[in-house]
Amino acid sequence: MSTNESNTEIIGQGVMSTGEDTRIFPDVAACIDCGGCVVACNRTWDTPRDEQRISISTMLEGEEGAEGLNANPNQAMAQGEKPGETSIPMQCYHCENAPCVSVCPVDALVKKDDGFVDVRDDVCIGCQYCLSACPFGAPQFPGANDGSAEIFGTGGTMDKCTMCQERQDVGKGPACAEECATDAILVGTSDQIADELDKRDSGAFFNDEAMEIVFGEDDAEAFGV
Numbered sequence: 001m002s003t004n005e006s007n008t009e010i011i012g013q014g015v016m017s018t019g020e021d022t023r024i025f026p027d028v029a030a031c032i033d034c035g036g037c038v039v040a041c042n043r044t045w046d047t048p049r050d051e052q053r054i055s056i057s058t059m060l061e062g063e064e065g066a067e068g069l070n071a072n073p074n075q076a077m078a079q080g081e082k083p084g085e086t087s088i089p090m091q092c093y094h095c096e097n098a099p100c101v102s103v104c105p106v107d108a109l110v111k112k113d114d115g116f117v118d119v120r121d122d123v124c125i126g127c128q129y130c131l132s133a134c135p136f137g138a139p140q141f142p143g144a145n146d147g148s149a150e151i152f153g154t155g156g157t158m159d160k161c162t163m164c165q166e167r168q169d170v171g172k173g174p175a176c177a178e179e180c181a182t183d184a185i186l187v188g189t190s191d192q193i194a195d196e197l198d199k200r201d202s203g204a205f206f207n208d209e210a211m212e213i214v215f216g217e218d219d220a221e222a223f224g225v
């Protein structure tokens with residue numbers, strides 16, 4: 001399915017377009033750590049309690065940022081100031097240069113032509129190499145016996161955010177992004193996401209190296225990398 005521009009009107013919120021070549025990326029300045037996205041994901045996909053395809057990572061909890069910069073952690077950090085409490089929706093960003101795909105010894109992870117990174121769960125041997133390689137903590141192992149990595153099949157089967165591809169196939173956005181009350185989860189092409197972050201004066205939270213992993217060297221330039 002190609003990027004579905006007609007969805008732009010019906011979805012709204014942080015979802016600007018869906019389908020081929022769209023990406024999912026957080027606006028960290030907008031996240032208020034309400035957990036709505038986590039609940040939306042768990043309910044939509046009926047995931048087990050020990051699995052979070054999306055989670056909120058909160059740093060400097062309870063701390064105030066520098067004066068005038070509380071609402072904008074990126075600007076605070078750019079100015080060498082403490083950002084204060086900052087929450088980051090963490091999930092699979094379906095990286096352009098996906099390290100998980102590179103390290104998987106049995107090619108259980110596939111970067112597809114449409115840009116989605118898929119898990120072939122019948123191929124995964126549960127070595128958890130992908131968990132070590134992913135900079136964003138996205139791989140989940142709900143079936144692991146003790147959560148530890150051992151070669152040849154005792155680490156469970158990798159599972160992660162699918163970017164709700166099944167919903168996208170019928171013209172809906174990812175459940176997390178549609179649920180988010182503050183539109184902190186953006187879905188669209190690299191350019192749409194970069195433009196939206198720019199419009200909001202939010203900027204990208206991750207460093208240049210991480211941005212190149214997620215968007216690839218060329219598309220990362222849209223974010224000023």
Ligand code: SF4
Nearest residue numbers: 092093095100134138
């Ligand atoms: S490296 Fe992590 S975030 Fe990137 S595609 Fe792999 S699992 Fe997803």
Ligand code: SF4
Nearest residue numbers: 104124125127128130
């Ligand atoms: S746990 Fe599965 S998906 Fe991850 S690297 Fe090992 S075989 Fe590949």
